[in-house]
Amino acid sequence: MTWFHNNILLPICQPDRHQRLGRRLRDLELFDRMQRSQQTAIQERRIHAVLDHAYATCPYYRMVFDRIGFRSSDWHFGEPLPLPELTRDLARTNVESLRSRGFRPWELRKAYTGGTTAPPITLWRDLEGLRNKVAVQYHLNRLCGYDQGTRVLWIWGAERDLEQHPSWRWRFYEEVLLGRMNCGAGQLSEASFRNFLEKLNRHKPEVLYGYSNTLALFARWLRESGSAYHRPRVAIATAEALRPEDRLALELTFGCKVTVHYGSRDVGMVAAECSEGRLHFHPAACYVELLPAGESPTGPLYRLVVTDLLNYGMPLIRYDTADCVQFDETRCGCGSWYPSVTAVLGRAVDHLVLPDGSLMDGAPLVMRAGRTFRKIRQVQIIQKSINRIQLRFSALGEGAEVEQELAAFLGDMEQAFRIPIEWDVERVPEILRERSGKLRMTICEVPREQYARECRSAN
Ligand SMILES: [Zn+2]
Incomplete structure (x- = not known):
């Protein structure tokens, strides 16, 4: 059924997000099978394309490039981009001049970032960029066995993602056709945990997907409650760093594979954990730079700075994610060269x-x-x-x-x-x-x- 979901159902029902989804997913699979040299050549082309587009169509970048006399052709792959970082403060105060003039206003979609300690920022996304981002997220999901149509229980706190289409049609689409059951986790109580348990046992999901923190609280509640419960095949934790004790709670409770995906509303879902426990950033989606940010008791820290290779509506070049990471220079045991970090220490909520x-x-x-x-x-x-x-x-x-x-x-x-x-x-x-x-x-x-x-x- 997944072919039907990716190629027919989703593109017809939500063309803004899913047009040509099947083809995009095939392209990402193809990308993963390429030689490293081919992959880096594609990434390099995409970086140049974003730089050229930003200079040509965004007043903010034109001003920044001109001020330091930079042109895309000055930069060579593998070097840091010699541009100032785009902090959240800068993005907030320059929303209009960061918006690309290459699109008419109705060709862009508005999104808000989820502030971690700071208030939200408005973001503009072009439709192709939005669809490519959705495809990357689904691609990362598929790598751990969660394809569209797989039964999944979403435990999610952001109300605007869950409750904007509460009609019976939407529920039929989500729950029956997509196999996705949602649990609102904005406020947690004994009653909400009982509600999650009821949905878990009734829906029997193969995948549990949600905020790291909330999944772990639910897992602990399940064990303490002594209730009988269904066990999914995989739990995907995201949105916040997964603490070791929370991972253990999930593993002990569900006895299933526990994995982490990293992303944010700003740049989308861009990294997934491999078998060695490192988070690899997908090079078709972003270009990652790690800037030294001091020492911690567990080793050196780096600031995660990302250039978004998919969004042309409001290019984010050297965007400061405000997340700190740790990394290990040695090649990852899983065999992938994709840039990886060993821990994200960013958001603790x-x-x-x-x-x-x-x-x-x-x-x-x-x-x-x-x-x-x-x-x-x-x-x-x-x-x-x-x-x-x-x-x-x-x-x-x-x-x-x-x-x-x-x-x-x-x-x-x-x-x-x-x-x-x-x-x-x-x-x-x-x-x-x-x-x-x-x-x-x-x-x-x-x-x-x-x-x-x-x-x-x-x-
Ligand atoms: Zn790895």
Whole structure:
């Protein structure tokens, strides 16, 4: 049935995302079978094409290239690109001049990045770029046995991905035709875990797919609950780094293969874990540079800087993902030369504990509340107790605007918590990474026993 899904069903039902999907997937398979020299030649051509397109059609890049006197022909494959990094701050403040004039506005699709410590950024994608990104994501899925039509349970916190098409037709399409059952994981409680369990046992998925953190919480809950449950064939953890103890919890609970995919809303899904436990970045999708970023107790850290080779609607050249990684220069034991890292230490997001004892995924909560930020650059939430939160933030400039944004943010957070919160607000020049390399957006210091108790008494 997968041929039917990739070549007929998906292209007809969602042409914006899936037109010629089957052909794109075949091209990616072909790419993986090529000699390394052919693969790097294709990657080099794609980098030059993105550079030329960016210079010709984006005011931002024209200004940057001209300022340093750079032309695409000056650059040779294997060298670092001699361009300044595109930070999130720069991308936020230059959205319009980063948008390619090579497309008419209706030919582009808008997306928002998922901020890790910072507010979201608007992104523009051309349709071909969007389709190629979707194909890369599906290609990585297929490498670990998850093809379209495979029964899968998605445990996903981003509401906008899950609930934008709640009609029965959409559910028929998703659940019956695609075999995809969704579990909203924005807020977690005993009741939501029971709901996941019911879906797991009823749908009997071959694949479990979701946020690393949430999958691990569910796995632990399953073991503690003593319930009988279905075991999938593979669990794919994504969106956040998978801690070793969480991987172990997943392996022990499900007794299945556990693997990690890396991506972000900015650049899409671009890397998958191999049999040796390294994450390999697909060279048809991106060009990766690792910049030294200091030492950690477990070794040197590097900042992950990515050039997106697929999106022409708003080219991202040397885009700073704000993720830190570790890497090993030796060739990977799996035999692949694709650039790899041994660990992503980027995004660490704790769940926050609400007064009724349920858990709320910190990232979407903070992103939603911070949607209107203009002056505030970063926030970090440290939950000390159920109703006491330390808020650390950095902002540009002084004055009433910062105060207003801050007041609105605190109001929105209190609405989510539904109780008055004792705030301890601290402005800092910048929210820094921890020594381990992690940049933490939400930190929950409420003892686990305490919220487990409140969770039980609330149910
Ligand atoms: Zn490998």
